[in-house]
Amino acid sequence: MTLVVIGPVTKDLVVIEDKKSHKVGGATYFQSFVFEEFYSDYLAIVNCSDESLINDFPDLDKVEVILKDGTHFFINNYPDKNDLDKRDQLSNFAKIPIYPDDLKGVLPDEIDGFVLNPLNRFDFPLETVEYLKSFGVPLFISIQGFLRVPDIKVNENYTIKLDDFDELDAILNGVSLIFLDEAEANIIGLDYDVDEIVITDGSKGSRIVSDDETRIDAVRCDNVVDTTGCGDTYMASYISQKLLSKPSEIAGNFASLIASEKIKNFGPYNSNK
Numbered sequence: 144m145t146l147v148v149i150g151p152v153t154k155d156l157v158v159i160e161d162k163k164s165h166k167v168g169g170a171t172y173f174q175s176f177v178f179e180e181f182y183s184d185y186l187a188i189v190n191c192s193d194e195s196l197i198n199d200f201p202d203l204d205k206v207e208v209i210l211k212d213g214t215h216f217f218i219n220n221y222p223d224k225n226d227l228d229k230r231d232q233l234s235n236f237a238k239i240p241i242y243p244d245d246l247k248g249v250l251p252d253e254i255d256g257f258v259l260n261p262l263n264r265f266d267f268p269l270e271t272v273e274y275l276k277s278f279g280v281p282l283f284i285s286i287q288g289f290l291r292v293p294d295i296k297v298n299e300n301y302t303i304k305l306d307d308f309d310e311l312d313a314i315l316n317g318v319s320l321i322f323l324d325e326a327e328a329n330i331i332g333l334d335y336d337v338d339e340i341v342i343t344d345g346s347k348g349s350r351i352v353s354d355d356e357t358r359i360d361a362v363r364c365d366n367v368v369d370t371t372g373c374g375d376t377y378m379a380s381y382i383s384q385k386l387l388s389k390p391s392e393i394a395g396n397f398a399s400l401i402a403s404e405k406i407k408n409f410g411p412y413n414s415n416k
Contacts, residue, residue, distance in 0.1 A: 150260025
């Protein structure tokens with residue numbers, strides 16, 4: 144059985160005050176390092192036009208590429224290196240949707256669950272989400288990308304604003320678990336037919352909502368280096384423990400710990416560091 148993690152791989156520019164670095168990114172990329180360590184039977188499926196981007200993944204044998212005519216590009220700007228909870232983002236808003244026919248040739252025969260990581264509203268049309276629901280396995284969804292729409296054009300990219308849309312209820316109802324942050328929760332609310340909702344709030348910790356609510360403290364980190372991908376790391380860490388039948392509180396505390404380890408170094412989570 145295999146966990147299938149789907150979403151774009153990106154070209155990123157990270158700016159922390161006056162320091163710039165070019166990186167591979169995307170939620171699926173960051174999560175693959177966590178799953179490699181804690182739930183190694185996974186397959187990452189990415190959509191992009193530049194197949195060389197997968198060379199930075201931890202195990203190339205566990206990556207499939209859906210070639211499209213574009214690649215997501217993000218600028219992550221942190222104006223204050225002492226407050227990396229604050230981030231300004233720009234994106235090219237690539238329109239490279241994944242359709243059911245794109246997936247039919249690359250999905251494994253036996254599947255434990257799906258993790259969906261949209262980076263904008265175009266990535267997963269409703270028909271694709273309904274197709275994945277039809278497998279009858281757990282479906283874990285990150286909300287953020289579904290809410291992202293272009294706002295102000297800056298050169299070739301756009302600032303990002305978040306907005307609800309009509310199809311979101313149909314996308315979310317019936318899934319196992321949704322991940323979002325407090326700002327996103329304020330936009331769409333929490334009234335969905337899902338088993339569990341995880342809401343993150345950066346250094347303030349997170350909360351897990353099902354029949355009741357469990358609060359998870361952030362693990363203190365005195366050497367914050369790079370928070371890009373921290374939420375993706377938390378999400379993958381949490382899912383890895385839920386698939387191992389761990390209680391939500393234990394999974395949340397574990398995810399908080401791994402996220403705190405990730406932000407001590409540049410790039411994705413690396414247990415060797």
